[in-house]
Amino acid sequence: MFTAGDTLFHFPFKIFFSIAAAEDGKPCCQMAVNVPKRRFKRAVKRNLLKRRIREAFRRNKQIVYQPLEQQRRTASLFFHYVSPEILDYVPLETSLCEALAKLADVVTQSGHCPAGSAD
Numbered sequence: 001m002f003t004a005g006d007t008l009f010h011f012p013f014k015i016f017f018s019i020a021a022a023e024d025g026k027p028c029c030q031m032a033v034n035v036p037k038r039r040f041k042r043a044v045k046r047n048l049l050k051r052r053i054r055e056a057f058r059r060n061k062q063i064v065y066q067p068l069e070q071q072r073r074t075a076s077l078f079f080h081y082v083s084p085e086i087l088d089y090v091p092l093e094t095s096l097c098e099a100l101a102k103l104a105d106v107v108t109q110s111g112h113c114p115a116g117s118a119d
Contacts, residue, residue: 002078031076039081039084071108
């Protein structure tokens, strides 16, 4: 995904993603989260941010699921948190929603797997 996939940046996230055709016709979306130890030394802070990001994605995943279902595609997403501050849940969720909307636009605008057009 990191070498052949695409990237999208929307503060505080850098999103690496890969979109492919669904093998069995059923779309799915896998996601992973990274909060770097370089910025947050304490594991408690990293885990707090990861929990917030996963919860925000869980509550708003339909933003990206609908275009994937329409085009019968699967997506692998990797969220890299780049902010040096711990954001509260509400601004984090709104930012994630905006990033997912950007990603949904990329999926809908390209009838095929995107190749570097999302940066």
